[in-house]
Amino acid sequence: MDYLLAIDAGNTRVKWGLFDANSTLLVNGACLNAEIVHTKLPAAARIIISNVAGEYIKKQLEEILPKHIPTHWITAKASECAVNSRYDQPEKLGTDRWAALVAAWHIKQAPCVVVNAGTAVTIDALANNHNQGEFIGGMILPGIHLMQKSLGVAAAQLPNIHKEKSIPSVIHQYQDIFAKNTADAMRAGAINAACGAIKQMHTALAALNSDDKQAPYIFISGGNAQLIKDNLLSDVTNLALIVDNLVLRGLYLIDNCAPENLTKSEKQ
Ligand SMILES: Nc1ncnc2c1ncn2[C@@H]1O[C@H](COP(=O)(O)OP(=O)(O)O)[C@@H](O)[C@H]1O
Numbered sequence: 001m002d003y004l005l006a007i008d009a010g011n012t013r014v015k016w017g018l019f020d021a022n023s024t025l026l027v028n029g030a031c032l033n034a035e036i037v038h039t040k041l042p043a044a045a046r047i048i049i050s051n052v053a054g055e056y057i058k059k060q061l062e063e064i065l066p067k068h069i070p071t072h073w074i075t076a077k078a079s080e081c082a083v084n085s086r087y088d089q090p091e092k093l094g095t096d097r098w099a100a101l102v103a104a105w106h107i108k109q110a111p112c113v114v115v116n117a118g119t120a121v122t123i124d125a126l127a128n129n130h131n132q133g134e135f136i137g138g139m140i141l142p143g144i145h146l147m148q149k150s151l152g153v154a155a156a157q158l159p160n161i162h163k164e165k166s167i168p169s170v171i172h173q174y175q176d177i178f179a180k181n182t183a184d185a186m187r188a189g190a191i192n193a194a195c196g197a198i199k200q201m202h203t204a205l206a207a208l209n210s211d212d213k214q215a216p217y218i219f220i221s222g223g224n225a226q227l228i229k230d231n232l233l234s235d236v237t238n239l240a241l242i243v244d245n246l247v248l249r250g251l252y253l254i255d256n257c258a259p260e261n262l263t264k265s266e267k268q
Pocket residue numbers: 009010011012013014117118119120143144145146164167168171221222223224
């Protein structure tokens with residue numbers, strides 16, 4: 001079977017998905033980065049990987065992946081799959097951001113804000129330039145967990161958030177902006193910093209497209225996608241969509257649209 005294994009190695013978790021030739025995601029999963037060496041990934045004819053978690057995770061993935069299967073470690077490009085990048089150095093863009101942008105463009109082929117809410121929150125703007133997606137730039141914020149954790153480390157009277165495992169207990173919930181205790185105030189600050197930045201980006205992108213009848217969409221993915229969507233204010237909620245596995249879907253498209261672009265070193 002012509003199955004593709006797509007792997008999205010982030011700074012907290014490794015996510016994977018197995019696609020068939022019709023772009024159907026047959027099975028998917030995730031584990032904390034520390035658990036990857038003990039994880040069995042599904043068999044496939046080809047593998048495509050976005051890794052923003054560094055050399056150590058790369059080595060661990062190389063250890064568990066079969067050596068004889070063609071494996072493509074992607075880099076972000078100036079142009080790929082009908083999306084063009086205006087980043088100063090396109091290859092320096094995180095591969096997860098690039099794959100998410102490619103996937104987001106192919107959902108509506110219209111201007112959109114692309115949010116990846118994980119270890120970091122990235123908020124990227126895609127414009128329409130002659131029916132091609134154009135990545136015009138974006139923002140990197142600490143993620144919802146990291147914002148709270150850094151406060152605990154730097155401020156004597158604020159509590160420390162210790163274990164990554166303790167966080168997911170509340171991942172879908174409206175957080176009152178008028179918080180009335182320290183923990184809630186830290187949470188409200190982190191969530192609203194991310195939501196506020198998304199609204200700022202949305203307003204700025206909409207202003208660039210002020211002639212369009214359709215306001216830009218907001219596509220949200222990543223471990224904290226639901227938390228962010230639950231806390232966006234009502235004026236943008238009807239434009240915001242959670243798209244599960246946006247990075248994996250982008251990897252599928254990158255594998256499909258330009259296999260001839262593979263260089264020898266990328267194939268390994
Ligand atoms: N089951 C989970 N395990 C770990 N983190 C989770 C889980 N569910 C939600 N999260 C939240 O999602 C974040 C990780 O999201 P993810 O998109 O995997 O990030 P990354 O791509 O940076 O690895 C964590 O910082 C945490 O706040």
